Amino acid sequence: MLKPITIQADQRGLLFHKGSYVKRLLPGTYRYFSWSQHTVAVLNITKPFSVESKDLQLFLQDEELLRELDVVRVQDHEIVVHYEDGQFAQVLKPGVYAYWNLLKKHTFVHTDIRQPELPAGIDRSIIAKLTPYVQCCEIASHELGFLFYDHSLQRELAPGKYYFWKGPVSVLTKTVDLRQQQMDLIGQEIMTEDKVTLRLNFVCQYKIVNPQRVLELKAYDEQIHIQLQLLLREYVGTLKLDELLKQKEDVASFILSRIQEKEDAFGVRFLGAGVKDVILPGEMKDILNTVLLAEKKAQANLLTRREETASTRSLLNTAKLMDENQTLFRLKELEFLEKICDKIGSISVTGGGDLLERLSSLISVNK
Template sequence: MLKKITIQADQRGLLFHKGSYVKKLMPGTYHYIMWSQSSVVVLNIADPFVVAGKDLQLFLHDDNLVQELEIVRVQDHEYMLHYEEGQFIQLLKPGVYAYWNVLKKHTFLHADIRKPELPVEVNRSLLPKLTAYVQGYEIASYESGFLFYDHVLQRELSPGKYYFWRGPVSTVVKTTDVRQLQMDLIGQEIMTEDKVTLRLNFVCQYKIVKPLRALEMKSFDDQIHIQLQLILREYVGNLKLDDLLKKKEDVASFVLSRLREKGEEYGVQFLNAGVKDVILPGEMKDILNTVLLAEKKAQANLITRREETASTRSLLNTAKLMDENQTLFRLKELEFLEKICEKVGSISLTGGGDLLERLSSLIGEKKAASK
């Protein structure tokens, strides 16, 4: 009895005898005796060349078979991108692969993962399919980035997106914010020269101009913070409370000048500084309020006395003028009469003469009586 095997046009057959590979079979019909120890494995040439339970190396001695195969070897330090007819299919890890080259054109892109940066030939639209093998970093427009391989600096990176293979080389991108930054010192307790403990709220604006220098310093922000504290304590500790309150604006100038001396060391440009608040202890505020109230009362009394003195001096000068000038005295009388008339509803006079003469005579009689 014969065993019939048909191989289609999109297939190939692999003939085995007693389990060993013999040759490739082209499309057609084949007959074998049922009890023979020959067998045929039929493969679809649209699929990768894979024979279950058999290593690829067993077939590579057949030149006739190898002519229809694309053999791909991926080294331990490589990834390979597999394309069929220009379309991405998969990423190949280290190993040996074979694909039929009869129906489809296979192309491959080698990537040496000892050089972590993703080659420009890799289309960025494929990245969602490569997330297990690729890591990405994004540097914002206000940042400066630095690339490290195995903790060794490689180069500075400008703003943008960067992608690297996940492989034997450790890749890290560190960023530094190069915008204008602000540091606030809130509630700094400082003792003045006269042993008054107060609290200061201080603010400082700065900009990092040497990003790499900032990265090289451990706890960069903390070091700036401590430096600012030390300079504040140095200045305030040499002043008495009254002097500090009078020279509050000078604190910022002193601190800023001292910070700028340290700018090169930190890779920082210090732009501005200022005291936001000076907070005194409760009892000290009460004392200062009492002193202030007393000062204001003294100033008010002084102003009152000055006004009284000026008014008295003015009256004395007026009296001297009227004593020396009868016409002026007469005008002053008429002025007083005018004021009296403004406040009197009606005036009754008896006797002859006009109103002005009668009033004048009344004033004259009163003067004579008073003498």
């Protein structure tokens, strides 16, 4: 009894006899006796070449079959990007793959992941589809990057976006900020020469000019911080409290000049420095406030005494002039009479005589 097998135009057949591969079958109808132990595997040529429970190497000996297949071998150190008709299809891991080349054109981009950076042949538009295999690094416009493979420095990275394979090589990028930066020393407790413990808030501006030198230093910002602390203690410890309060600007000038001597060692350029605040202990504040209050009171008393002395001297000069000049004395009397009249509602004078003489006589009587 014959068993018919039909192979469509988009199919190929693989003939087996007693489980062993014999040959490929083109589209058409084939008949085999049921007792002949022939079997046929029908494959869709739009799909990858794959036969269940059979190794691919078994079919690669057939030259006729090979002419209809694209075979790609992916080594352990490779990743292959597979395109079908120019469009991304998939990423191939190590192994051997075969694809029918009858209806579709297959292209493969081999990349050696021992060289981690993605090659130029891979279109950046498909990066999102490669996320499980790729890591990204971004360098901002104000930064300079450094690329390390297995902790070994390779090169500098300009601002931009970079992609690397996740492979056997460890990829690390470090960035250095090239903008002007500020370091604050908050609440530095320092003792002056006269044994007064106070707290200083100090600020320093700097900019990195040698990024590679900065990378060579472990926690370079902490080292700068400690150096500033030491310089502050060195300078403030030689001053008394009163001198420090008068020479705050000199503190900044001294610290800046001394720290600039170490610019090459730190790989930075120090631009400015200053004392923001001098914070005194509570008891010392009370003492200084008392002293300040006493000084202000003494100044006020001095001004008062000066004004009193000037007023007395003025009165004395006036009295002398009136003693020497009766007309001036008379005018002064009239001035006082005018002031009295301004404050009195009515005046009654009895008797004869001139009104002005009578008023004058009243004042003379009172005197």
